[in-house]
Amino acid sequence: MGMMMKARRYLRGSGRVLVFVLVASVVWLLFDMAALRLSMNDVTGQLLKERVIRDQQLIRQQSRATRAGRRGFKHPEQRMDPAATRAAKGPLGSHLELAHVYRHGGQKEDANIHNLHLPEGDPQHKGEAAQRNVPPKRDDPPKKEAVNLDMNAMESEKIRGSDGSVKVTLPVARPDNIKDAAPIVTHTSEPKTNKKDPSGLKAESGTDASPLPAGEASERRGEDARNKTLEKPVGSIGQGDPKDTPGPSIESRARQAGVHQVLSLDLTIAPRDARAAGQFGQPALVANNEKAEVKKRWDEGHFNVFLSDRIPVDRAIPDTRPETCAQKLVHDDLPSTSVIFCFVDEVWSTLLRSVHSVLNRSPAHLLTEIILVDDFSTKDYLKEQLDTYMSQFPKVRIIHLKERQGLIRARLAGAAVAKGEVLTFLDSHIECNLGWLEPLLERVYLDRKKVPCPVIEVISDKDMSYMLVDNFQRGIFKWPLVFGWSGLPEDHIKKNNLTISDPIRCPVMAGGLFSIDKKYFYELGAYDPGLDVWGGENMEISFKIWMCGGEIEIIPCSRVGHIFRGQNPYKFPKDRQRTVERNLARVAEVWLDEYKDLFYGNGYHHLLDKKNIDIGNLTEQIELRERLKCKSFKWYLDNVYPDMKAPLVKAEGLVFNHGLRKCLTLQHGVLFFDQCDISSKSQHFNYTWMRHVRQQDLCVSPNGKASGIALQECDHANPAHNWFHKSSNSALADHLISEFVSSHMCLEAGPQGDSLHLNPCESRNAFQKWEFTHYHAL
Numbered sequence: 001m002g003m004m005m006k007a008r009r010y011l012r013g014s015g016r017v018l019v020f021v022l023v024a025s026v027v028w029l030l031f032d033m034a035a036l037r038l039s040m041n042d043v044t045g046q047l048l049k050e051r052v053i054r055d056q057q058l059i060r061q062q063s064r065a066t067r068a069g070r071r072g073f074k075h076p077e078q079r080m081d082p083a084a085t086r087a088a089k090g091p092l093g094s095h096l097e098l099a100h101v102y103r104h105g106g107q108k109e110d111a112n113i114h115n116l117h118l119p120e121g122d123p124q125h126k127g128e129a130a131q132r133n134v135p136p137k138r139d140d141p142p143k144k145e146a147v148n149l150d151m152n153a154m155e156s157e158k159i160r161g162s163d164g165s166v167k168v169t170l171p172v173a174r175p176d177n178i179k180d181a182a183p184i185v186t187h188t189s190e191p192k193t194n195k196k197d198p199s200g201l202k203a204e205s206g207t208d209a210s211p212l213p214a215g216e217a218s219e220r221r222g223e224d225a226r227n228k229t230l231e232k233p234v235g236s237i238g239q240g241d242p243k244d245t246p247g248p249s250i251e252s253r254a255r256q257a258g259v260h261q262v263l264s265l266d267l268t269i270a271p272r273d274a275r276a277a278g279q280f281g282q283p284a285l286v287a288n289n290e291k292a293e294v295k296k297r298w299d300e301g302h303f304n305v306f307l308s309d310r311i312p313v314d315r316a317i318p319d320t321r322p323e324t325c326a327q328k329l330v331h332d333d334l335p336s337t338s339v340i341f342c343f344v345d346e347v348w349s350t351l352l353r354s355v356h357s358v359l360n361r362s363p364a365h366l367l368t369e370i371i372l373v374d375d376f377s378t379k380d381y382l383k384e385q386l387d388t389y390m391s392q393f394p395k396v397r398i399i400h401l402k403e404r405q406g407l408i409r410a411r412l413a414g415a416a417v418a419k420g421e422v423l424t425f426l427d428s429h430i431e432c433n434l435g436w437l438e439p440l441l442e443r444v445y446l447d448r449k450k451v452p453c454p455v456i457e458v459i460s461d462k463d464m465s466y467m468l469v470d471n472f473q474r475g476i477f478k479w480p481l482v483f484g485w486s487g488l489p490e491d492h493i494k495k496n497n498l499t500i501s502d503p504i505r506c507p508v509m510a511g512g513l514f515s516i517d518k519k520y521f522y523e524l525g526a527y528d529p530g531l532d533v534w535g536g537e538n539m540e541i542s543f544k545i546w547m548c549g550g551e552i553e554i555i556p557c558s559r560v561g562h563i564f565r566g567q568n569p570y571k572f573p574k575d576r577q578r579t580v581e582r583n584l585a586r587v588a589e590v591w592l593d594e595y596k597d598l599f600y601g602n603g604y605h606h607l608l609d610k611k612n613i614d615i616g617n618l619t620e621q622i623e624l625r626e627r628l629k630c631k632s633f634k635w636y637l638d639n640v641y642p643d644m645k646a647p648l649v650k651a652e653g654l655v656f657n658h659g660l661r662k663c664l665t666l667q668h669g670v671l672f673f674d675q676c677d678i679s680s681k682s683q684h685f686n687y688t689w690m691r692h693v694r695q696q697d698l699c700v701s702p703n704g705k706a707s708g709i710a711l712q713e714c715d716h717a718n719p720a721h722n723w724f725h726k727s728s729n730s731a732l733a734d735h736l737i738s739e740f741v742s743s744h745m746c747l748e749a750g751p752q753g754d755s756l757h758l759n760p761c762e763s764r765n766a767f768q769k770w771e772f773t774h775y776h777a778l
């Protein structure tokens with residue numbers, strides 16, 4: 001009782017306050033401790049989280065490193081290592097001599113040029129080299145890699161969430177495509193519902209086109225659009241070219257449209273017969289007792305047709321893209337494309353494999369249609385049998401041309417009926433690789449005047465294996481308009497900080513594989529329809545694109561394999577060589593301006609005599625160039641292909657005579673000798689690609705009578721104006737040998753310096769030795 005009283009007393013007045021403060025302090029202390037514990041938890045949590053993320057990154061890095069090392073097929077990031085960008089030096093195959101090609105005309109070998117060896121001065125073979133423009137192959141042996149790629153192909157699709165975590169989803173393939181041993185017939189990328197949905201947009205919400213689980217896709221895309229616009233879209237990857245820096249318009253387009261990671265679609269991801277020949281792009285083997293059959297069937301396509309027929313038409317191939325490609329962003333509203341294949345007498349299995357690779361590895365909503373243009377093939381299987389087979393794919397349309405048009409006009413026929421916003425041309429013996437289409441369309445989307453080409457990889461003509469090619473390769477040409485591949489100069493890569501996945505500006509395209517905005521294609525006047533059958537059209541479209549405001553690029557994240565053949569497996573309606581050189585002459589006349597001399601002067605002199613060739617009417621092509629206000633060829637060389645050496649003359653300056661020790665002088669229409677004076681215009685002569693020794697319009701030439709020399713107005717068709725000089729390493733290299741007379745006659749100065757005549761050539765005669773001040777191309 002007393003205790004209670006005491007307590008009550010304490011709880012009265014100031015005592016009450018004291019107790020309250022005490023209790024409050026205790027409670028406060030307790031709270032504080034709890035809070036401390038909470039925040040401790042927070043800190044440890046944060047630390048833990050960071051460690052987990054770090055570990056995750058480490059694991060990811062390690063697995064990437066081991067994968068790259070193990071597989072070898074992927075591009076290691078070793079662009080600073082010159083060996084990585086240098087082409088394989090070895091031969092591609094036993095009968096293919098991959099070497100430095102452009103040796104004609106005594107030019108130095110260019111270690112960066114990869115093509116086939118051309119016999120010197122034999123233009124007939126030049127077309128052949130152009131045909132077999134096999135890109136430089138990587139050293140990596142394909143066999144080992146292919147096996148590992150299999151494992152990679154089976155790997156689940158990884159999607160990076162907005163929180164940076166990596167989510168693993170199911171493989172992209174639809175369940176019905178994973179079934180073992182399903183017949184090829186059912187293996188189509190065309191969902192049945194597509195028949196009812198001609199818009200082809202159905203895939204947007206389904207699992208077909210999206211690597212995300214159904215339902216999540218559209219949601220996630222919206223999220224991507226909001227969160228990822230700050231990241232570089234594919235198209236913004238720079239290469240030191242101001243055009244490639246994303247301007248505000250692209251940024252705002254990105255914000256409006258939304259972006260997503262490139263869809264790495266592949267319906268062959270779970271091949272039904274993993275042990276099938278050539279599966280995963282591995283080399284297929286031929287037994288000894290089958291070799292005769294291989295040989296017998298070779299000429300049907302000028303590659304191993306026997307093996308091609310044995311390999312599944314929907315085989316899997318290794319994903320050879322650089323590592324970063326799968327993470328690249330592309331826009332949600334890319335334009336859709338018509339894929340156009342032209343063919344004449346294509347091998348059945350190769351044609352089918354080409355078509356299946358497009359169906360299986362393209363997002364359905366971006367593929368308007370596939371147009372097959374049969375260029376009046378002679379094979380029966382390319383008629384009804386083909387129509388029947390393709391009828392199961394609603395997107396495939398076939399045009400049978402009524403007469404042979406050649407690939408150029410066949411492509412035009414395909415383009416004329418195409419409904420897609422973009423045209424994508426492909427050869428009929430290719431295999432499109434994973435994620436090949438979106439990176440191409442992205443470039444067109446960013447700028448309709450960009451003409452993107454995939455990296456062309458090599459499908460071996462012998463064992464049908466899928467082979468990786470060197471990084472940083474671009475398409476170039478050498479005179480006389482011979483296509484080839486060349487590695488980007490190392491300092492250019494360094495200066496512009498290029499990575500292996502950045503688009504590469506290309507002076508010319510190989511020709512067979514590219515996407516182009518359809519309207520832009522027609523604005524450019526499409527192809528010159530006067531080009532026949534095969535050859536030269538890649539030069540024409542390349543010059544046209546660059547000179548009339550467009551750009552050609554190779555997109556390393558888009559890869560397509562192609563069978564490079566040793567010979568055209570089809571007949572040419574006219575002589576093959578004449579067809580190709582006629583096409584090239586048309587291109588030279590329309591596009592090369594004064595540089596056409598370099599074309600004719602490097603092995604095509606004979607085309608200058610119009611009696612030898614009818615290149616047809618060029619009026620429309622020349623008018624087109626004027627109408628489009630295209631830039632000059634000089635502009636093209638200076639801006640697009642500055643590393644190309646294109647001197648307008650072979651030599652120039654004073655023409656010094658060794659015996660006389662004086663220089664040739666032309667004054668008031670008279671030729672004589674005088675003391676050499678470098679500043680004297682009357683002593684300045686050019687030695688041209690036409691092999692003229694000329695001052696302005698006047699050419700030094702035999703006067704026809706006796707052995708005298710005269711000045712005549714220069715004429716390309718007159719062989720009397722042509723002189724061989726330094727054309728060989730022979731004892732007559734310093735001489736000026738008349739091309740006009742059959743026996744070797746040389747230009748000789750009279751001993752007193754008062755005459756000039758043609759005399760039989762003598763190697764030691766100093767009065768027959770001449771020297772120009774500057775030699776540009778000898």
Ligand code: UD2
Binds near residue numbers: 342343406513534562
């Ligand atoms: C390359 C190009 C090719 C073309 C050619 C020059 C690549 C991979 N290939 O030679 O597309 O630019 O250089 O013209 O860049 N075809 C016809 N009708 C004909 C002749 C050919 O439809 O009269 C088809 C042929 O079936 C093939 C395509 O055109 O699908 C290209 O012919 P190619 O494969 O013989 O040319 P290629 O690869 O040697």
Ligand code: MN
Binds near residue numbers: 427428429512562563
């Ligand atoms: Mn081809």
